[in-house]
Amino acid sequence: MAGSGYKELLRVPGVGRIIAAQLTARFPNGMASLAILLHVQHATGSYGAAGLVLAASSIGQAVSGPVTSRWMGRWGMRPVLTLTLSICVLSFLGLAFFSFLPLAGYVVLGLIAGLSTPPIQSAARTIYPKLVNSSQLTPLFSLDASLQEIIWIVAPVVITIVSTQVGTVQGLLLVAAVLVGGGAWFILSPEVGRVRIPRSRRGFGAVVLKPPVMLATVTGFLLIGACAAVEVGVVKTFDHGGLEAGLVLAVFSVGSLVGGLASGRVPMGPWAMARRLTIVAVGLALTMLSLNVFWLGGTLLAAGIGIAPALAVLFAITSASVKFSETAEAFGWAGTGQLIGAAAGSAIAGFLIDSMHSPTGAYLAAACFAAVALIVSVVFVRHFPDLRGRDAAPMPDTEVVPLP
Template sequence: MAAQLVARFPGGMLSLAFLLHIEQVYNSYGIAGLVLAATSIGQAIAGPLTTRWMGVWGMRPVIILTASICAVAVGTIALVEMPVVLYMVVGFIAGITNPPIQPAVRTIYPKMVNSQQLTPLFSLDASLQEIIWVVGPVVTTFVATQIGTTQAILVALVFLVLGTTWFVLSPEVSRVRIPRSRRRMGAVLLRPPVMLATAVGFLLVGACAAVEAGVVATFGHGDASAGIVLAIFSIGSLAGGLTFGHRPIDAWAIARRMAIVFVGLALASLILELWWISIALFVAGVGIAPALAAMFTITAASVKFSETAEAYGWIGTGQLIGAAIGSALAGFMIDAFLAPGAYWIAAAFAFVGVVVAAVFHKASPDLRGRDASPIPDTEPIDTLG
């Protein structure tokens, strides 16, 4: 758990570090946005691609290869001043070689614990990842402003190298081998629970990205209030995951948990004062980690073990696309209606998430009293001692 958390820590650092660094080099947020877009496109493509490779070559070789190339690309952006096009190319390479730590660890979880412990473990994982989004941006901003943007990227690089090394040396990584999937790439996405988790994950993360833009627009880049509010947002998610994210999953679980998110985001748009937004976003946050835990659990329980990594890759890709679209729409609405427009977009994304989860609730299996482990493959699964 600790190893994968450290290995994923750059996820909360690199986007902001790239933004600050490229903006400083070219004095343009537009150019910085192009580099981030190229990186995000690479990450979106990598999701299902690298996860499927793990079933062919094994977790450890794929993670070592992708992390090595990613580290070189990240170091190049930090240390080499290049034309914009080359920054975009290197950013794309950094994105497409982002090591698939998250899908790997969520594939390992069902082999670490029994079926009764799986949902609480997913909830704990979803809760602890909030540490990445609370601490990562704070560390990046502090290093970038007090020392330099190059050093901010290099700090993230250190986390990438050390965390990935620690993770691949973990005995669980060597003991679990993913069987080669016999189905074509993308077929797992057609399973109703995976499609539901991907669609709702897209909407949930899109809502979060929109509200983050709204908070910044409300308080400004230089006001510490924005950081405080976003930290409270993440603390709400942590609290929700630890408090009731472990509860058994039924067909309506995702809809109920998304409803909590919607209510909080809708309330946040009513009064743009620090105290009110903090309370409203804490309420919204309470539903986030439990909703993610429910999505991960129904995915694990609905696919073959050989398909779990690819399934989580598709879900991750959906979340990345949601973040990009949520941020973009929030930006347009901020230009047109100031900060409230971003909260409207966030609430709209969450509301559609509730509707989708409710209308297609039958796609979510009722796991109360049932085994939430992946469906066994028809061939033996080798484990290494």
């Protein structure tokens, strides 16, 4: 999609505001893990303890995603977002100020922070179909998938500077402050008040059994698992996170940003996911040939070009395959798949690094995750909806109308 096309999209009332507000509200997602890691390690002197608290937070997020997303159809977006945001902020304040806590106390607060993570992403992607016409929805998903890379480029740098140069308590307070500011901006946006999610009539979890939603969840698990393995590999390659590590990971995200913006108008047929994952798989396979900074930068730039376009397909097939009342929960399940993938990718990459005594093990893990994602998208291609010539809007909810 040309730049002028994106300008036209952003002129639609409410689109620019919702995109900016949800990106700001989700900005802490790119800071929270590092802030918790650095603070708990500083407080306890143990990376193992910090990892335990992070694991509790990740488990909380994975469990709560579909649940809190579904709640929005029962009690409304604003009440659910306000409640979860308030609890999440309090948990980060607790982590910051309760320095006397034993490890179990930090674990409990980390779990609460994860469980109460506001379902901003699910809310935003549920609102999108109500803001734009049918021809603009797929490009909007592409724009969203691309711009979220800004979070992963900027947020880790910001929180690392604050936590290491100012203090880990200040790092956690920054996370809490951005949560409040960005969350309030999103919650108070007029579009959040105008869009009401109908209450789903199906049982909890039924939506994830739909083949396209299951494929979105599984491919998201594998794709984000590959990205997490890359992150571990790059940090290990460049001495636990030197300047080169930050630059290489930034290049990876820039590739994704560019790929997403360039693919906004490309039609999404059943083979769209496979084509985009091929770019990712080939690029990650090439990383294993050399640990030279320029080689890794180049291959990860190439692999990144397929990341945001693949995520855009994931968002589009999820939206197009469910009723509007099910969209929030469906996106919640997709998010849970990605969270579990991030944890699995990091763990497997670390295991292979130790067993192979080389960072190459992490790149092998990343390439395998991407290859399996590609295989899944090929084997189950008939379950990917053909969105060429049709919009990605969710199906309208219908109900029986009694006759007189």
